[in-house]
Amino acid sequence: MTSYERSDVLGTAYDAVVLAGGAARRLGGADKPGVHVGGRALLDRVLAACADARTTVVVADPRPTPRPVRWAREDPPGGGPLAALDAGLRHTTAEQVVVLSADLPFLGAPTVRRLLAALRAGSADGALLTDADGRDQPLVAAYRRPALHRGLSTLTEEHTGLTGLPLRRLTAGLDLTRVPDPVASFDCDTWDDIATARARIREHGHVLDEWISAAKDELGIDLDVDTGVLLDLARDAAHGVARPAAPLTTFLVGYAAGRAGGGPEAVAEAARKAAALALRWADEAADAEADAAPDATPDSRPDAG
Numbered sequence: 001m002t003s004y005e006r007s008d009v010l011g012t013a014y015d016a017v018v019l020a021g022g023a024a025r026r027l028g029g030a031d032k033p034g035v036h037v038g039g040r041a042l043l044d045r046v047l048a049a050c051a052d053a054r055t056t057v058v059v060a061d062p063r064p065t066p067r068p069v070r071w072a073r074e075d076p077p078g079g080g081p082l083a084a085l086d087a088g089l090r091h092t093t094a095e096q097v098v099v100l101s102a103d104l105p106f107l108g109a110p111t112v113r114r115l116l117a118a119l120r121a122g123s124a125d126g127a128l129l130t131d132a133d134g135r136d137q138p139l140v141a142a143y144r145r146p147a148l149h150r151g152l153s154t155l156t157e158e159h160t161g162l163t164g165l166p167l168r169r170l171t172a173g174l175d176l177t178r179v180p181d182p183v184a185s186f187d188c189d190t191w192d193d194i195a196t197a198r199a200r201i202r203e204h205g206h207v208l209d210e211w212i213s214a215a216k217d218e219l220g221i222d223l224d225v226d227t228g229v230l231l232d233l234a235r236d237a238a239h240g241v242a243r244p245a246a247p248l249t250t251f252l253v254g255y256a257a258g259r260a261g262g263g264p265e266a267v268a269e270a271a272r273k274a275a276a277l278a279l280r281w282a283d284e285a286a287d288a289e290a291d292a293a294p295d296a297t298p299d300s301r302p303d304a305g
Contacts, residue, residue: 013096014116016053017088018046019081019139020060020102021073026189033060033102035194038201039214042103042188048213049107050098051222057088060102066217079163081139082170086152086162092145096120099148101139103188105197111184115142118177125174132182138171140185147174225267233275240282249274 020043024032033043043058044066050056056069061077070091074083085099096119098112111129118127119142128141151170156162188194201210212227233253234246241249253274257266 013054015055015092015094016050016098018058019084037105037197038210057091059084059088081167082162082165097145098142124177127177129181129185131185137185233271236278240278
């Protein structure tokens with residue numbers, strides 16, 4: 001039984017719909033999903049946050065992405081968020097659907113899981129984030145798919161279509177649970193927002209995790225490892241051998257782990273062996289320095305003569 005099948009049995013499987021086809025007028029018509037923050041396109045960052053979705057539908061024109069997704073488009077293109085949501089929802093089957101915009105630089109998998117947990121904890125139609133000002137963010141939310149279908153069908157009948165209708169026409173008729181999160185709900189509507197996001201990602205405490213995530217995306221690596229172990233190894237190699245030994249040793253650990261089949265366990269084992277070697281090397285260097293004390297003569301050193 002696959003992980004997705006187990007999720008279905010447990011009732012925890014979900015699909016994701018990402019709306020990425022807006023006009024980005026406040027960005028001068030720029031390709032907003034493709035704008036880079038922390039070295040990664042905004043769309044790629046959002047796709048990483050919902051990577052464990054059973055099916056991910058992106059409503060936009062197709063483009064390269066780090067993982068396979070299903071593409072959809074509202075008819076006509078540019079018909080607004082409700083038309084886009086309806087187009088994406090037609091490709092989903094799970095009872096729970098996460099709906100996301102493609103401009104959320106700080107959205108992560110823990111927030112998606114928190115939204116789903118809030119939805120499953122009660123009987124509400126959906127659970128959405130609220131921003132720093134307490135405003136609802138309906139495009140950072142988890143919904144029950146039947147509730148979305150009912151609401152969209154009603155609006156379609158009332159207005160003979162969904163084109164141009166605002167999202168609040170749908171959410172106003174839903175019973176929603178609210179989850180405050182001023183960081184994950186931050187979206188990029190303007191170039192000032194982009195600049196703010198880029199600056200925050202480079203703050204101390206964020207930059208290393210962001211860099212690792214960007215590098216894994218760029219290299220096509222889907223592997224969670226204990227970065228603390230690797231940093232400790234790099235420190236031991238730099239101090240016990242020589243500073244250039246740090247990057248070379250971590251590279252060798254990665255190569256050895258790959259040859260051993262990969263996975264976090266292989267990385268940890270290779271790192272353990274390399275760290276032990278670095279410590280032995282440092283111990284030998286310390287012994288050598290003690291043996292060659294400044295006041296020692298050739299005849300008084302151990303092993304002399």
